[in-house]
Amino acid sequence: MSGDASGYDGLAFDDRMATVEFRVAERAHIVVDSDVCRSCTTKACVTACPANLFAPTSDGGILFNYEQCFECGTCYQVCNGEGALTWTYPDGGHGVVFRHG
Amino acid sequence: MTDVIVVGAGPAGSAAALMAARDGLDVVLLERGPFPGSKNAYGGVVYGRVLDEVLPGWWEEAPVQRWVTRRSTMLLTETQALTVDFRSTDWGQAPYNGCTTFRADFDSWLAGKAVDAGAQLVTSTVATGLIVEAGRVVGVRTDRPDGDLRAPLVIAADGVNSFLAKEAGLLPRTQAKHLTLGVKEVLSLPREVIDERFGVRGDEGVDVELLGCTRGIPGGGFLYTNRDSLSVGVVVSLEHLTAAKVRAEDLVADLKAHPAVAPWVEGAELKEYTAHLIPEGGYDHLAELSTPGMLVTGDAAGLCLAAGIWLEGVNFAIGSGLAAGRHARSVIDSGDAKPYRKALEGSFVLQDHKRLRGAPDLVLSERVQQRYPGLVADLVQGLFTVTNPAAKPGALRLLRRAAKKNGVKLRHLLADGLAGGRVFR
Numbered sequence: 001m002s003g004d005a006s007g008y009d010g011l012a013f014d015d016r017m018a019t020v021e022f023r024v025a026e027r028a029h030i031v032v033d034s035d036v037c038r039s040c041t042t043k044a045c046v047t048a049c050p051a052n053l054f055a056p057t058s059d060g061g062i063l064f065n066y067e068q069c070f071e072c073g074t075c076y077q078v079c080n081g082e083g084a085l086t087w088t089y090p091d092g093g094h095g096v097v098f099r100h101g
Numbered sequence: 102m103t104d105v106i107v108v109g110a111g112p113a114g115s116a117a118a119l120m121a122a123r124d125g126l127d128v129v130l131l132e133r134g135p136f137p138g139s140k141n142a143y144g145g146v147v148y149g150r151v152l153d154e155v156l157p158g159w160w161e162e163a164p165v166q167r168w169v170t171r172r173s174t175m176l177l178t179e180t181q182a183l184t185v186d187f188r189s190t191d192w193g194q195a196p197y198n199g200c201t202t203f204r205a206d207f208d209s210w211l212a213g214k215a216v217d218a219g220a221q222l223v224t225s226t227v228a229t230g231l232i233v234e235a236g237r238v239v240g241v242r243t244d245r246p247d248g249d250l251r252a253p254l255v256i257a258a259d260g261v262n263s264f265l266a267k268e269a270g271l272l273p274r275t276q277a278k279h280l281t282l283g284v285k286e287v288l289s290l291p292r293e294v295i296d297e298r299f300g301v302r303g304d305e306g307v308d309v310e311l312l313g314c315t316r317g318i319p320g321g322g323f324l325y326t327n328r329d330s331l332s333v334g335v336v337v338s339l340e341h342l343t344a345a346k347v348r349a350e351d352l353v354a355d356l357k358a359h360p361a362v363a364p365w366v367e368g369a370e371l372k373e374y375t376a377h378l379i380p381e382g383g384y385d386h387l388a389e390l391s392t393p394g395m396l397v398t399g400d401a402a403g404l405c406l407a408a409g410i411w412l413e414g415v416n417f418a419i420g421s422g423l424a425a426g427r428h429a430r431s432v433i434d435s436g437d438a439k440p441y442r443k444a445l446e447g448s449f450v451l452q453d454h455k456r457l458r459g460a461p462d463l464v465l466s467e468r469v470q471q472r473y474p475g476l477v478a479d480l481v482q483g484l485f486t487v488t489n490p491a492a493k494p495g496a497l498r499l500l501r502r503a504a505k506k507n508g509v510k511l512r513h514l515l516a517d518g519l520a521g522g523r524v525f526r
Contacts, residue, residue, distance in 0.1 A: 011371060016350065019373045023135070044343045050284050050350065050376035070376040071140060073262040077277045077378070078343045089264075092244050093135045093225025100287040100330070100373045101142030101204040 013052055017068050024067045025094035029087075030075070034061030036084035044078040045085075070096050103129050103252040105429050106241055107220070108228040108265060110137035110212040111204075112415045113399025113422035114258030118215035118222075119155065120426025121256075126433075128220040129250060130212065131243065133227040138208030140260070142375035144283045144323045144336055146199040146308050147207060148416040151449075153196065155423060156214060160197050164206035166327035167306025168192060169199040171299070174410065175361065177313040177322075181478035182361035193305050201306050201325045201332070207415075228259065231268050231395070238269065238394030253433045255395040256425050258418075261378045263388070263401035271389035271397055277339045279382030279461075281320060281407070284349040285334030286357075288369035292329045298365050299326055310412065313474030314356045318345050319465035322356045323412075324365065330372055331365070333357060336379060336407075338465060349376070379414070381407040384458035390445065391438030396425045406453055408460035409525070420450040459524040468517060472507045476514075479503035 037043065038060040045054040045062065051070050055063045062084075069090075076087040089095070107118045110132035118130040134140045146169055152159045171188040192198040216222050232240040232249060240251035257265040261280070266272040290298075299307045311322035320337030335352045342349065357366050380386075380403040387403040390396065398404070399418035406413045424444035431440045445451045463469060483499035494502075504511055 011354075013350070016371065016374045019371055020375070042343075047346045047348055048282070048339070048343045050282065050348075052348070072282070072376045072378050074282055074339065074376075074378060077275050077280060077339060079275075088229070089133055089227050092133050092227045095134075095140075097135060097139045098142055098373070098375050099203065099205050100327075100332075101138065101140075101285075101375045101377070 017051065020068070020070075021097040021099065022068055023094045023097060025090045027091055028066040029071075029090040029095065030064065030066050030069065031086040032062050032064040033084050033086075036081040037062040040081045040084065042080060044080065045075045048074050048078045050074060103127050103250060104433065105129070105254045105256060106131065106250050106252045107256045107258055108241060109133075109258035109260055109399075109401070110215075110222060110224070111141055111208055111258060111260060111399060111418060112211060113401070113418035113425075114256065115208065115211040115215045116419045116422030117256045117258060117398060117426035117429070118220040119211075119218050120423050121429040122215060122218035122220040124427070124430050126429055128215070129252070130215055130220045130222045131226050131228050131241070132212070132222065132224045135225050136205065136209055137212035137222070137224070138203075138205040141204040141208055142283065142285060142377040143204055143414060144285060144332075144334060144379075145201070145325060145412065145414070147202055148199045148413055149197065151416045151419045151423070160195055162210075163200070163202070164210050165200040165202055165304070167201050167301075168197050168304050169201065169308045170305040171301060171307045173307065173309040175309060175311045176474040176477050177311055177359060177361065178475045178478050180360070181482060182359070183478050183481050184361075199308065201308070201327050203327070228265060231255070231265055236393060238392060241265070253394070254429055256429070257395055257397045257401050258399050258422060259401050261380050261400040263397065265395070266388050266397045266401050269392045269395060271392055272401070272403075276382070276386065277343065279380065279386045279403070280339045281336045281379045281381045282339050282342060282349055282376065283334060283336040283379050284353055284374070284376045285332055286353055286374055287327070287372045288331045288333060288366055289372045290329065290331060290369045295326050295329065295331065301326065311356065311362075312470070314359060315352050315470075316345065316347060316355065317471045318342050318347060318352070319470045324362065331369060333366060339378070350374070379407065380405050381461055383407070383461040384451075384454040387454070390442055393436070396432065396438060396441050398422045398425045404450060404454070406457065407464070408457040409464040411453075411457070417450055420448055421445060424448065424450065457524065459520070463517070463520055463524050466517075468509060468513060472509050476503045476507040476509055479506055
């Protein structure tokens with residue numbers, strides 16, 4: 001999803017995300033239960049996540065990557081699948097590091 | 102023995118820690134990021150009047166990018182822009198009005214003040230949950246080994262997602278209706294280019310708020326000048342963004358491509374992209390401000406003012422944090438949060454929110470968001486388009502025409518005008 005295609009303003013999404021520092025933790029701080037996602041018709045997380053970390057899979061589930069997460073909380077706020085998302089903060093000192101926030 | 106555990110070294114937490122430490126209390130200030138501000142992003146301006154009393158002369162040392170001396174509000178349609186532009190040299194000298202800054206710098210600076218006052222800042226540490234005994238919060242669990250911390254008072258300053266307030270039942274787990282998503286690009290431009298494009302000099306800066314640039318999704322855009330960069334972004338209703346299935350970065354791209362904005366950002370290079378949620382529910386959707394053993398401050402409590410022409414958050418965070426820290430001792434001694442609540446009720450923190458409680462609904466309403474920018478722009482275009490050889494059409498006829506074209510009935514205009522008068526009176 002967040003592939004190589006050039007963004008709307010000519011900036012590839014990966015290049016956009018490459019401007020952000022992430023201190024990636026070993027532990028995934030967000031866990032997605034794809035079985036719950038399969039019954040979700042909206043999959044709001046896919047477009048709402050500003051880091052574009054949620055991708056629908058061919059079998060109706062969701063593929064999720066925690067590494068380049070802004071920790072904003074958008075995904076669990078818009079998720080309508082009961083228990084689909086387990087959301088915690090990354091371990092202390094890890095995750096996103098904003099310099100110009 | 103720790104007296105107060107403050108969770109989150111943002112503006113609310115550091116302000117709380119500062120005042121509690123000054124009062125002689127033993128304060129631990131927890132921050133989950135590697136340094137204060139590392140998890141924070143804002144769309145904005147810091148209004149520092151709230152600091153005058155506690156950090157006199159703060160403007161001499163705060164890590165300011167530029168002082169806002171020029172404030173513009175723009176109504177946009179795809180092809181038009183109407184700007185109300187105000188500038189004041191008063192805002193460019195002490196005691197100043199507002200400044201632009203980066204949160205990594207500002208939050209670290211304010212946390213440093215708390216440390217100077219004696220608070221112990223512990224970074225890279227997550228408060229993973231509350232320790233509750235007999236219905237009373239008596240501490241927090243952390244992700245450090247043997248990381249339980251106990252104290253007679255916990256101050257939750259853990260931001261918009263406040264899992265502590267949620268765990269205590271003071272804040273709903275989800276509330277997309279009352280949240281906005283802010284995304285921001287910081288774009289590099291040489292200082293002299295910014296000075297030239299925005300008509301400012303030295304430390305002077307500009308704050309531009311834009312309405313009508315978010316494809317009808319309730320919200321708005323912003324553009325701020327930093328020393329040698331611009332902060333450009335949008336803030337949009339999370340509920341409506343989700344329903345529209347629009348990606349937030351595309352809205353920023355729209356904004357940057359608008360004919361009124363593009364010349365400002367031309368040639369600027371992306372330095373950092375950030376995203377953050379903002380609690381914009383206003384007075385009617387604040388968190389409960391306390392539970393036995395815990396006070397809630399700042400974004401965690403929903404204390405962020407998004408009232409159209411007033412967009413303020415950091416000052417409300419600081420104001421509520423100062424109140425929590427100032428009254429920590431009496432809250433501990435009496436076992437009652439009343440002194441904190443009373444302090445908030447007696448200050449701008451709750452008074453502004455209460456007064457402007459109707460603003461979020463009005464400002465984010467369909468007509469204000471989708472129809473009025475076009476109506477006003479069409480009206481002004483009509484006034485200034487010379488139609489010779491036809492005579493000038495007259496203002497009322499132009500208003501009728503603009504209202505019709507934008508699907509607004511004049512009685513709606515009147516009703517909204519009255520509603521606006523009530524909200525902003």
